Amino acid sequence: xxxxxxxxxxxxxxxxxxxxxxxxxxxxxxxxxxxxxxxxxxxxxxxxxxxxxxxxxxxxxxxxxxxxxxxxxxxxxxxxxxxxxxxxxxxxxxxxxxxxxxxxxxxxxxxxxxxxxxxxxxxxxxxxxxxxxxxxxxxxxxxxxxxxxxxxxxxxxxxxxxxxxxxxxxxxxxxxxxxxxxxxxxxxxxxxxxxxxxxxxxxxxxxxxxxxxxxxxxxxxxxxxxxxxxxxxxxxxxxxxxxxxxxxxxxxxxxxxxxxxxxxxxxxxxxxxxxxxxxxxxxxxxxxx
Amino acid sequence: xxxxxxxxxxxxxxxxxxxxxxxxxxxxxxxxxxxxxxxxxxxxxxxxxxxxxxxxxxxxxxxxxxxxxxxxxxxxxxxxxxxxxxxxxxxxxxxxxxxxxxxxxxxxxxxxxxxxxxxxxxxxxxxxxxxxxxxxxxxxxxxxxxxxxxxxxxxxxxxxxxxxxxxxxxxxxxxxxxxxxxxxxxxxxxxxxxxxxxxxxxxxxxxxxxxxxxxxxxxxxxxxxxxxxxxxxxxxxxxxxxxxxxxxxxxxxxxxxxxxxxxxxxxxxxxxxxxxxxxxxxxxxxxxxxxxxxxxxxxxxxxxxxx
Numbered sequence: 250x251x252x253x254x255x256x257x258x259x260x261x262x263x264x265x266x267x268x269x270x271x272x273x274x275x276x277x278x279x280x281x282x283x284x285x286x287x288x289x290x291x292x293x294x295x296x297x298x299x300x301x302x303x304x305x306x307x308x309x310x311x312x313x314x315x316x317x318x319x320x321x322x323x324x325x326x327x328x329x330x331x332x333x334x335x336x337x338x339x340x341x342x343x344x345x346x347x348x349x350x351x352x353x354x355x356x357x358x359x360x361x362x363x364x365x366x367x368x369x370x371x372x373x374x375x376x377x378x379x380x381x382x383x384x385x386x387x388x389x390x391x392x393x394x395x396x397x398x399x400x401x402x403x404x405x406x407x408x409x410x411x412x413x414x415x416x417x418x419x420x421x422x423x424x425x426x427x428x429x430x431x432x433x434x435x436x437x438x439x440x441x442x443x444x445x446x447x448x449x450x451x452x453x454x455x456x457x458x459x460x461x462x463x464x465x466x467x468x469x470x471x472x473x474x475x476x477x478x479x480x481x482x483x484x485x486x487x488x489x490x491x492x493x494x495x496x497x498x499x500x501x502x503x504x505x506x507x508x509x510x511x512x513x514x515x516x517x518x519x520x521x522x523x524x525x526x527x528x529x530x531x532x533x534x535x536x537x538x
Numbered sequence: 539x540x541x542x543x544x545x546x547x548x549x550x551x552x553x554x555x556x557x558x559x560x561x562x563x564x565x566x567x568x569x570x571x572x573x574x575x576x577x578x579x580x581x582x583x584x585x586x587x588x589x590x591x592x593x594x595x596x597x598x599x600x601x602x603x604x605x606x607x608x609x610x611x612x613x614x615x616x617x618x619x620x621x622x623x624x625x626x627x628x629x630x631x632x633x634x635x636x637x638x639x640x641x642x643x644x645x646x647x648x649x650x651x652x653x654x655x656x657x658x659x660x661x662x663x664x665x666x667x668x669x670x671x672x673x674x675x676x677x678x679x680x681x682x683x684x685x686x687x688x689x690x691x692x693x694x695x696x697x698x699x700x701x702x703x704x705x706x707x708x709x710x711x712x713x714x715x716x717x718x719x720x721x722x723x724x725x726x727x728x729x730x731x732x733x734x735x736x737x738x739x740x741x742x743x744x745x746x747x748x749x750x751x752x753x754x755x756x757x758x759x760x761x762x763x764x765x766x767x768x769x770x771x772x773x774x775x776x777x778x779x780x781x782x783x784x785x786x787x788x789x790x791x792x793x794x795x796x797x798x799x800x801x802x803x804x805x806x807x808x809x810x811x812x813x814x815x816x817x818x819x820x821x822x823x824x825x826x827x828x829x830x831x832x833x834x835x836x837x838x839x840x841x842x843x844x845x
Contacts, residue, residue, distance in 0.1 A: 356603075357631070357632060363603075364603075364632075365627060365631055365632050366627075368624075368627045371623070371624050371628055373596075374592070374593040374595070374596025374597050374599075374600070374628075375596045375597075375599050375600040375603075375628055376600060377596070377597050378596065378597040378602070378603070379600040379601075380600075381597065381600070381601055382600060382601045382603070382606050383604060385561075385606065386605060404592070405596065408588075408592055409597075412587060412588060412593055412597075
């Protein structure tokens with residue numbers, strides 16, 4: 250497969266957005282806001298940045314992805330399906346009994362997954378272990394860990410943030426999906442609004458002070474995302490751990506959900522799905538599953 | 539006589555040469571757990587993780603899924619309580635090949651008291667799927683279990699006592715996973731685990747002087763439990779007494795009571811901490827306080843038997 254260009258990446262992300270919402274609608278349960286904020290990052294990773302073999306998911310030299318914000322699972326599944334790890338139709342089994350596509354990722358069920366997740370704040374530590382293992386094996390594989398800004402409230406994340414620079418794990422890449430909303434959070438200035446959980450906190454400066462090399466990007470602009478990912482690929486294995494702070498919008502792309510904390514987990518109606526397809530300018534063929 | 543933690547550390551050093559994937563991760567307690575000896579012998583395979591046990595557990599799971607066999611060094615209580623969630627989700631659920639050297643397990647933790655005495659670990663881990671839980675009673679068994687755990691694919695929790703335990707030197711036996719008969723007797727069976735089994739043997743000797751013959755059964759493989767073998771080991775006695783450096787809720791006593799109530803109902807008397815926290819005191823004082831010294835166990839059993 251030749252690498253998709255910016256336009257194709259954009260198209261893939263739109264399809265993944267639709268499939269995620271459609272799978273949640275079909276299951277009658279699931280998350281919307283978190284998956285939609287990180288889908289562009291996931292598309293850029295799986296279609297451009299990561300060295301992977303979808304037909305050989307346990308290839309030892311593959312790059313790994315740890316979805317620390319495990320509630321975004323359906324976003325990851327949609328991208329994995331489009332990338333060819335399993336048929337797109339399998340998304341219909343999302344959240345069903347016996348499914349490989351659990352509400353939160355289960356690596357023991359789906360070979361494409363490099364980690365289990367669901368309890369927030371654990372992924373960076375797991376990824377740190379994967380990168381350390383790769384170094385000890387003499388492998389140059391990278392591990393990408395996708396974190397939410399809400400889950401940054403978990404203390405365990407800071408344990409890992411403190412430790413990774415000590416071991417100079419240059420092939421550990423944390424991507425922070427900073428969508429500035431969490432499930433409920435704190436009241437904002439207006440009714441129906443919630444506050445950015447890290448308002449007034451200089452996160453990039455803090456990560457830098459801890460020893461991470463920080464890049465910032467618009468998390469929905471593929472040219473910026475790819476530039477940030479290209480930057481981390483040049484870092485040597487003994488370099489500082491890498492952090493990409495991606496400014497994103499919760500519910501991005503869905504007119505009914507964008508920027509609304511109430512859409513952290515909600516089920517779209519058939520009308521909303523149709524509204525979504527139209528907003529994403531997708532053809533019937535593109536949304537067939 | 540060496541303590542279990544000494545035997546554990548020495549065994550890891552023995553294993554390291556033939557097992558290049560064996561690593562040790564420490565939560566800044568290596569000079570208490572004795573993992574510092576491994577750090578000196580194999581500095582490139584020892585990783586200081588700092589005082590951050592949740593991260594320690596998560597890194598270990600990642601290393602295990604990356605092909606390594608990490609042995610963890612910290613106190614039992616920090617693994618099973620502080621790091622319970624990553625232990626559950628990253629290690630147990632995923633079946634990660636992580637080995638937990640649970641030092642300072644049980645009640646006798648060297649004057650440290652309630653924070654450090656993990657008297658609920660068995661209750662937590664018995665209910666955690668995929669876990670294997672081992673509690674050796676003496677040095678030779680600790681060595682065998684450390685070797686077995688390293689070779690066994692999947693998560694293992696190894697209970698390591700801090701201090702050497704006085705007691706008879708039992709002949710070395712190959713590990714079978716089955717309960718081990720330490721003493722014959724038909725008036726009652728005394729079941730225990732870890733070094734408490736040796737105290738039970740002493741209690742049985744005291745009871746023998748009073749004309750009561752207690753069978754002593756050591757269960758080192760707590761989970762998975764060889765249920766048929768344990769039932770067989772407890773056959774023919776009217777009363778079963780369990781004794782453990784653990785709460786009477788959910789640990790060995792719970793295990794035996796659950797099993798017998800379904801398979802071979804009998805009166806079960808459970809000795810251990812009565813739903814209470816520990817405190818800092820000498821080992822002797824703590825054993826007396828919680829009825830786990832040989833004398834206190836013998837007295838309690840005799841009074842119960844005469845009831």
